[in-house]
Amino acid sequence: MNSLYxxxxxxxxxxxxxxxxxxxxxxxxxxxxxxNKLVINSIWIVVIISLFIGAVISMQVTLNIxxxxxxxxxxxxxxxxxxxxxxxxxxxxxxxxxxxxxxxASEIGSMRVTExxxxxxxxxxxxxxxxxxxxxxxxxxxxxxxxxxxxxAGLIGGYLLASFSDMLSxxxxxxxxxxxxxxxxxxxxxxxxLVFAFIITSVSSYYGYSVKGGALDVGKASxxxxxxxxxxxLLADVVLTQLMLN
Amino acid sequence: xxxxxxxxxxxxGKEVLHxxxxxxxxxxxxMIIGQSGSGKTVLLKxxxxxxxxxxxxxxxxxxxxxxxxxxxxxxxxxxQGMLFQGSALFDSMTVLENVMFPLNMFSTDKPKKRMERxxxxxxxxxxxxxxxxxxxxxxxxxxxxxxxxxxIALNPKYLFCDEPxxxxxxxxxxxxxxxxxxxxxxxxxTTVVNTHDMNSxxxxxxxxxxxxxxxxxxxxxxxxxxxxxNKNLNDFVFASDLFKxxxxxxxxxxxx
Numbered sequence: 001m002n003s004l005y006x007x008x009x010x011x012x013x014x015x016x017x018x019x020x021x022x023x024x025x026x027x028x029x030x031x032x033x034x035x036n037k038l039v040i041n042s043i044w045i046v047v048i049i050s051l052f053i054g055a056v057i058s059m060q061v062t063l064n065i066x067x068x069x070x071x072x073x074x075x076x077x078x079x080x081x082x083x084x085x086x087x088x089x090x091x092x093x094x095x096x097x098x099x100x101x102x103x104x105a106s107e108i109g110s111m112r113v114t115e116x117x118x119x120x121x122x123x124x125x126x127x128x129x130x131x132x133x134x135x136x137x138x139x140x141x142x143x144x145x146x147x148x149x150x151x152x153a154g155l156i157g158g159y160l161l162a163s164f165s166d167m168l169s170x171x172x173x174x175x176x177x178x179x180x181x182x183x184x185x186x187x188x189x190x191x192x193x194l195v196f197a198f199i200i201t202s203v204s205s206y207y208g209y210s211v212k213g214g215a216l217d218v219g220k221a222s223x224x225x226x227x228x229x230x231x232x233x234l235l236a237d238v239v240l241t242q243l244m245l246n
Numbered sequence: 247x248x249x250x251x252x253x254x255x256x257x258x259g260k261e262v263l264h265x266x267x268x269x270x271x272x273x274x275x276x277m278i279i280g281q282s283g284s285g286k287t288v289l290l291k292x293x294x295x296x297x298x299x300x301x302x303x304x305x306x307x308x309x310x311x312x313x314x315x316x317x318x319x320x321x322x323x324x325x326q327g328m329l330f331q332g333s334a335l336f337d338s339m340t341v342l343e344n345v346m347f348p349l350n351m352f353s354t355d356k357p358k359k360r361m362e363r364x365x366x367x368x369x370x371x372x373x374x375x376x377x378x379x380x381x382x383x384x385x386x387x388x389x390x391x392x393x394x395x396x397x398i399a400l401n402p403k404y405l406f407c408d409e410p411x412x413x414x415x416x417x418x419x420x421x422x423x424x425x426x427x428x429x430x431x432x433x434x435x436t437t438v439v440n441t442h443d444m445n446s447x448x449x450x451x452x453x454x455x456x457x458x459x460x461x462x463x464x465x466x467x468x469x470x471x472x473x474x475x476n477k478n479l480n481d482f483v484f485a486s487d488l489f490k491x492x493x494x495x496x497x498x499x500x501x502x
Contacts, residue, residue: 022351022352023350023351026350026351114332114334114337115330115331115332115334116334116335116336116337118296118330118334119328119330119334119335119336121295121296121323122294122296122323122326122327122328122406123323123347123348123351123352124320124323124324124348124351124352125351
């Protein structure tokens with residue numbers, strides 16, 4: 001019953017969110033601010049994590065695939081496929097659910113408990129649309145940029161491992177990451193990330209917007225938003241993989 | 247004029263407001279008083295439309311708020327200004343941007359004119375020079391004054407204040423009270439102030455409504471409080487020795 005209540009409230013909130021902005025110039029300014037906050041400020045974490053994960057995947061594959069039947073270039077090939085198919089979209093969005101999602105929930109939640117949202121309503125502004133639509137728009141539009149950064153950084157991670165260790169040769173790694181390359185996998189990853197970006201921003205906003213109480217409740221909302229976004233991302237991942245790759 | 251008729255509100259089956267009736271006239275500082283938890287904040291939120299009453303009517307110059315469509319509510323919002331208990335200033339905006347906000351959203355004036363209006367409002371609350379500061383960089387009293395400037399930016403007909411003096415020292419409270427009273431008179435606004443600060447009530451209250459456990463128990467002028475026989479009102483207003491003494495002096499003067 002509780003889940004159904006939240007689902008209903010979430011749908012009603014989204015209905016309020018998707019309305020024409022009061023002033024387009026203010027909306028565009030907000031979108032630019034949100035791109036800076038949610039996307040640009042996330043690039044460093046995306047790049048660092050992807051760089052190390054790319055290197056670790058290459059290392060793990062090199063150390064664990066010992067069969068003489070498997071070619072050496074399988075290391076580069078497996079690293080690329082793992083990054084493209086799962087890591088750079090799904091796992092990266094799980095990480096973003098933690099960073100961006102908690103940020104959104106606590107920002108909107110704090111505005112709720114300090115009556116700033118009530119103040120917006122009294123002024124006559126559609127507070128849901130004013131606060132949430134720019135966040136959804138900016139992350140959905142620019143998540144492909146973060147996914148691209150993640151893919152490139154991950155592949156560079158493997159490249160650096162090949163360059164600075166004697167675990168595998170650089171030429172074999174480069175051959176592996178080019179072997180049987182399917183461009184469709186990039187589009188698949190991008191499309192998935194759009195759905196995940198919507199989940200992160202809308203679910204976190206819902207939890208922040210519906211906070212009741214004080215600072216403790218803002219903290220709870222922030223945690224709940226991360227947990228729920230993560231679950232929904234994984235669920236959507238299964239559904240989208242079935243739909244798009246099957 | 248603001249007319250409240252037979253207002254009821256309950257949360258999770260617990261009745262918070264029971265059959266509230268009141269009339270708030272323009273040009274007067276109307277005060278809703280009562281103990282903490284008496285239902286006065288819920289009443290104010292029902293009046294401004296932040297809560298939807300279960301039953302009853304809220305008439306803004308004979309326009310029933312409960313029956314308004316979205317467009318009408320939006321139009322009415324421009325006639326309302328509200329000062330929140332915690333000021334509710336937007337943290338990410340400067341003082342000037344806070345006052346400019348309603349103008350930027352709804353005014354059709356050119357940017358220069360909007361800026362002039364915002365500066366006028368800031369000057370009106372004696373905050374010239376603080377335009378570029380953020381809410382966290384100014385004192386509680388200044389935050390309240392910024393909130394008043396933001397509330398009057400669109401020239402509202404109705405001003406609502408939820409415990410405007412909470413968290414302020416007595417001297418700053420007097421400044422805020424004087425500002426609310428002056429603005430009410432100046433613009434002939436219908437002002438409704440929610441408070442349990444008896445200094446404010448005795449200082450600027452023109453018309454007082456006393457709420458106790460969700461029921462309107464008394465209404466009248468501040469002078470009427472001294473002669474009221476309502477036990478709950480007397481217990482609430484004259485709880486302190488100071489106010490008991492004030493009451494005795496007042497009654498002695500009347501008898502004398």
